[in-house]
Amino acid sequence: FLIEGYKTLKKNYLDNEQKLAKLFTDEEIESIKNIYVFPNIEFRLTKLIIGKEKDLTWNRKLNFHVLLSNLIDPEYIESDFISQLRFDYTGNIGTDHEKRSLTKTNLIDLGNKLIQEHTPFQGQSPLYVGMVNASVDEGKIAEILAQHSKFKDQYLLGLPSDEDLSLINWNSQSHNIRKNLIKQSQFIFSANPKTIKFHLGTDDKEVFKKEFGQVRACLWGSDAHNTNDLFEPADHRYTWIKADLTFEGLKQVIYDPESR
Numbered sequence: 610f611l612i613e614g615y616k617t618l619k620k621n622y623l624d625n626e627q628k629l630a631k632l633f634t635d636e637e638i639e640s641i642k643n644i645y646v647f648p649n650i651e652f653r654l655t656k657l658i659i660g661k662e663k664d665l666t667w668n669r670k671l672n673f674h675v676l677l678s679n680l681i682d683p684e685y686i687e688s689d690f691i692s693q694l695r696f697d698y699t700g701n702i703g704t705d706h707e708k709r710s711l712t713k714t715n716l717i718d719l720g721n722k723l724i725q726e727h728t729p730f731q732g733q734s735p736l737y738v739g740m741v742n743a744s745v746d747e748g749k750i751a752e753i754l755a756q757h758s759k760f761k762d763q764y765l766l767g768l769p770s771d772e773d774l775s776l777i778n779w780n781s782q783s784h785n786i787r788k789n790l791i792k793q794s795q796f797i798f799s800a801n802p803k804t805i806k807f808h809l810g811t812d813d814k815e816v817f818k819k820e821f822g823q824v825r826a827c828l829w830g831s832d833a834h835n836t837n838d839l840f841e842p843a844d845h846r847y848t849w850i851k852a853d854l855t856f857e858g859l860k861q862v863i864y865d866p867e868s869r
Contacts, residue, residue, distance in 0.1 A: 619679075645855070648677050653741075657670055680856070690757070698718075720734070769799070851869050
């Protein structure tokens with residue numbers, strides 16, 4: 610939900626020549642400047658999907674990613690995008706939910722409230738509890754980005770997919786939810802070979818386009834949760850993109866996913 614890490618990296622290191630000079634050699638600094646760094650914000654959505662595995666039926670919330678150009682000031686991302694989103698803070702009998710702006714302070718408030726109400730949350734970070742439980746509407750994400758000129762052509766929407774989408778049951782209750790989220794997305798986060806073929810419409814491209822709007826690229830990264838996994842995707846499933854090292858270059862995968 611937040612860009613705390615990106616802000617720290619950009620302000621304290623990438624844009625701080627003196628700090629870089631203290632930490633790295635001239636050769637290392639040159640290499641660092643050839644690495645393209647941009648914010649990737651992961652949102653938990655209000656949407657639930659239903660899945661079935663063997664005899665087990667499960668529900669889970671979907672996540673949605675927004676990748677933004679590094680040319681946008683982080684302060685604008687926070688003030689004109691993230692904090693403009695709202696999440697349900699608490700329910701009230703017979704009326705609509707109380708909603709709060711998506712800020713770090715409000716997420717901590719939510720976490721503290723839930724920790725007081727629900728014993729199993731005790732001992733956990735209020736920010737963590739708040740972020741795990743907050744959720745936003747993907748329609749509002751797209752709406753806010755589209756209405757501000759400073760974000761025009763400077764963002765990409767991505768939908769993660771842990772499943773093999775070629776095998777899931779498209780006749781379930783979640784059919785239209787899944788389909789509309791895919792249609793709204795400009796790329797898919799997945800390293801599953803069958804999912805990659807599915808989104809390129811390998812079996813029948815025209816039939817796929819009729820149902821899902823367009824073919825899409827699948828992108829993947831290390832998704833590292835510890836330093837040992839940095840730059841090492843599971844099963845060595847690296848993503849290589851043929852493009853200039855810019856946000857515009859990255860966007861080319863939307864227009865030409867097969868050759869890029």
